[in-house]
Amino acid sequence: MAYRHPDRDQIRIEDVLSALGNGVRLAAVRLLDAGGEHNCTSVLNTLGITAKSTMTHHWRVLRDSGVIWQRPSGRENLLTLRREDLDARYPGLLDAILSGAVHDETIEADRERLRPGT
Amino acid sequence: MAYRHPDRDQIRIEDVLSALGNGVRLAAVRLLDAGGEHNCTSVLNTLGITAKSTMTHHWRVLRDSGVIWQRPSGRENLLTLRREDLDARYPGLLDAILSGAVHDETIEADRERLRPGT
């Protein structure tokens, strides 16, 4: 079964953002980014989704938006992040999204500095 | 009327992504990023939205997710991008999103269109 993936040039930022604007899918992509080969159920179990069909839905969204490759291998499905394509088309986007929120004393200092004493 | 804006520390990447994962809101944010002071209706007219209440809805989504400031001024509402906060908390995110695609498919389309008869 060959899945239909968008070409690199057809990846739309709007689709990527709405695909990753969901906790389950964002967490799934973080797992893929952490490395290693993943199949569908391994990610499913980690995220607390109880139904296979639910993850199938999320994989389709991620695949259609160009975020992941989905390749059948035997009776499994291997999932990989399309980092090369995303980095080429939207440089820095994936890093900014996956690196997580910054909140430390530096931010507090900035906040003081930027606070409108007006 | 004072609007509720999330603190910088409370801006969640998931909310930002889903807020910007919509064509109308992404285009609106691009307009705000282009600079200048905007009120609601000016953006509304540019984007082809016909109902004020529709834009009010989008402004709320952007405001609640921490993407914009919405400040009443006289009988207007001044809208500004929260670039300082977003850059501080998610460095590079806004730039990556707003700078656009490196190779847009419209370029390919133009190339096809301009190609001399096969």
Added chain:
DNA sequence: ACTACCGTTCGACAATCGGAGTACAGTGGG
């Protein structure tokens, strides 16, 4: 060939979303 396993497809369901119309509230100008 039979069976266990992995994932998809389909249908259902509640919840949310995007868009619009109407009515209302606050502001500023005459």
Added chain:
DNA sequence: CCCACTGTACTCCGATTGTCGAACGGTAGT
């Protein structure tokens, strides 16, 4: 005070989303 203007609140409606269960189709191992 009255009116034009700006934007919100509320309601409605169709479309989409997220979740699930059940049935199905390949694949691998025995």
